[in-house]
Amino acid sequence: MRRRTFVSSAATALTAAVLPFGRDFAAATATATDVEAVSGQGKQVLLTSAEVTELRASLHGPLLLRGDAGYDETRRIWNGAFDRHPALIARCTGAVDVMQAVQFARSHQLLVAVRGGGHSLPGHSVCESGLMIDLSLMKGVQVDPIRRTALVAPGVLLGQFDREAQAFGLATTAGTVSHTGVAGLTLGGGFGRLARKYGLSIDNLLSADVVTADGKLLKASAQENPDLFWAIRGGGGNFGVVTSFLFQLHPVGPLLFGGNLVYPFENAREILSFVADYVMEAPDELWVDPVLERDADGSGRLLVNVCHCGELKSAERAIDRLRKVRRPIQDSVAPSAYVKLQSEHDDLSPHGRSYYTTGMYAHRLEPALIAHCIERMQEPAAGMAKISFTQNGGAISRVPSDQTGFANRSPMHTLVVRASWDNRDEAETKIAWARATAAGLERFNQGAYANLTHAEKQSRVRLLYGSNLERLIELKTLYDSTNLFRLNPNIEPRKTG
Ligand SMILES: Cc1cc2nc3c(=O)[nH]c(=O)nc-3n(C[C@H](O)[C@H](O)[C@H](O)COP(=O)(O)OP(=O)(O)OC[C@H]3O[C@@H](n4cnc5c(N)ncnc54)[C@H](O)[C@@H]3O)c2cc1C
Missing domain, CATH: 3.30.43.10 (Uridine Diphospho-n-acetylenolpyruvylglucosamine Reductase, domain 2)
Structure with missing residues (x-):
């Protein structure tokens, strides 16, 4: 050639x-x-x-x-x-x-x-x-209900994966918007409604087929190429192109107790302050995702998305504690099909709109953190924006941080600041708003999720990979010394020769 x-x-x-x-x-x-x-x-x-x-x-x-x-x-x-x-x-x-x-x-x-x-x-x-x-034409999902596993192709979206697995009363951790891809979400970590109970998506990955930078197809699992298997679980697309994923599934649902509690913006401080303690005492089955939302016209609200994957009676009891703080203006929390819960927020993140997203982990929803976010959401420059405070912990944090490439497991919250706009002229203002909002949160910063931040600067890569960065660099140098796979939260290989 x-x-x-x-x-x-x-x-x-x-x-x-x-x-x-x-x-x-x-x-x-x-x-x-x-x-x-x-x-x-x-x-x-x-x-x-x-x-x-x-x-x-x-x-x-x-x-x-x-x-x-x-x-x-x-x-x-x-x-x-x-x-x-x-x-x-x-x-x-x-x-x-x-x-x-x-x-x-x-x-x-x-x-x-x-x-x-x-x-x-x-x-x-x-x-x-x-x-x-x-890879979007590669769409197969093969569920093995006896072994409780699913073989998933890299073009599959979460909705398809959940639907196929739920047909057998099974599921594994997947993200919260059903039009997101299994591949990128999993390789970066994979948080979702089931993560506190069953761990991240990568914690349920049994093996993957990977085309590495030399064009060879390798099996990555605990037995075969275990170092590559370690690296792809959190190292994103840095190590090759995954052509199939084998996941462990668990019995889930089909009905889970979940939905939204919506509060007026004026009640946000009170509810978020309650949530700060509530999440610390929550059972693994309960997952709480409070989101400050603002529309283009400046109207705003606090939406608390909840899901309990355990027995319905104890689920209701756990969520009633939150319900009792203040009566929400909308309450859709009820026994619902898991696949319905997994897609009920799809319309809030439409395709084709412009977005800028950044964020970080935090240990606790401190009063100053809550105050900063509420203040920033009231700025006219926020426009169409949201700040979410997703609860982590549970099974996610019980996996040792050096067991997978994904290191940052202990913080209780993922904070995500998202600006969005339809008119190109607004880009600069909206991006500046999101960056300034995140800058004000720096003192609470406990690292960041590679899949949920722009992280433009190489200097921020340590925030993404934490204590695993050195080993990830070693393996990047081994598997992709020319940095062929660089369009990702990039782990630069060591310069050789
Ligand atoms: C609306 C929305 C909701 C989200 N919700 C969640 C959530 O609940 N939980 C969560 O953890 N994250 C969430 N995310 C973040 C999400 O995990 C990342 O955006 C992820 O990269 C999406 O994966 P994808 O395959 O759709 O993306 P793509 O854009 O296709 O891929 C992203 C990157 O992943 C890598 N990649 C993709 N496929 C492969 C492959 N087969 N082999 C190797 N590398 C590959 C590449 O580097 C690629 O650039 C959300 C994102 C959005 C936009």
Whole structure:
């Protein structure tokens, strides 16, 4: 396979010394069917039409270029703030397609984005002028009700996973919005309504098939490649492309006691102060997610989303303690189908809107933390915004922090600050509001969840991976020394040679 560097007319004066691969490519020019792309280092790469044709022929699924039918639909991700145009989109239909795409990307040193469910908050699953490895066609879920396991393909969304498992009265920890992808959510950790009882999604992962940066397919489990298995459980997409996940399931529902208690904004301080102690005494079955919400017109409320995955009578007793503090203006908490609870907030996070999300963990909802959030939500610049204070603890915190790549297990809350806007002109104000809100919370910061923060700066990576960062760097250097998989909360490999 030939490798050439694209030299635009404005850049023909570049010397060979600054071009990748140390060769003089000044003669290379694009023809109508060649494809201009970029490398992981941001250098221009020319892919000849023969090379693109060869890649297309090696794939079972379609390869999309700009202008192809389906290209625009496929490049769009959940967060409308990212309008990027990959040079190539490989729509993989199986592990072999992924291996071919990874080998092609590696041999041309292309910038790579990996898309599972497409919900990356910082837009990591789409890239400008690189290769997008799109897994969204890989949709299978195979439940084994005897072993209580599920084999899940990397394009599966949470709603499909829950539905298939619940058909057998089973489930495992998954996120709280059913249109989120299993793949990205799991590899970053995976919090959800069942996490206090059954641990994070990664704590229920039994094995995974991973295409590593050399294009090989490896099994990762406690028995096979255990170091890789350790790293992918929390290290996100840094170590390769997962082509299938095997999960442990548990008997769940089908009816769980859950829903929303909604309070006027004026009662937020009182309720959140109560919740600060309430969550500390809660049984593992109870999960509480208080959210300060504000609409574009400035109206706001506190919504407390609750779910109890235990026996219905004790569930009602546990939630009645909260109900008694003050009568909510809306109370939908009742025995409900688990799959219904899992999708009831879907509409609050619509596709295509622009979002900026940041956040951190905190040990406790201190009065000053609550006061800061209430104050920030009253700022006109907040616009359409939310701040959530999700309860962690329980089984999540009983797993030793060095047992998986995911280290930050002890904080009781995940705080998420989210700004959203429909009008592009508002982006700067909204992002500034979210950043200032998070800056005011820094004194409570106990680390951050890699899946729920933009974490633009490499200096913040330690906050994401905590005490596991050094081992993660070792394994990144072993499995991906050229940082092919860099569009993620990136663990940079050690520089060698
Ligand atoms: C509306 C909404 C609700 C959310 N709720 C929760 C929640 O309840 N709990 C929670 O824990 N998180 C939650 N999150 C955060 C969520 O975990 C991340 O956004 C996650 O990255 C989404 O995964 P995805 O597959 O949909 O995303 P994608 O954008 O497809 O992927 C995100 C990144 O994951 C990596 N990746 C994806 N697939 C693979 C793969 N097969 N192999 C290797 N790497 C891969 C890539 O680096 C990619 O850039 C939520 C996010 C949103 C937008």
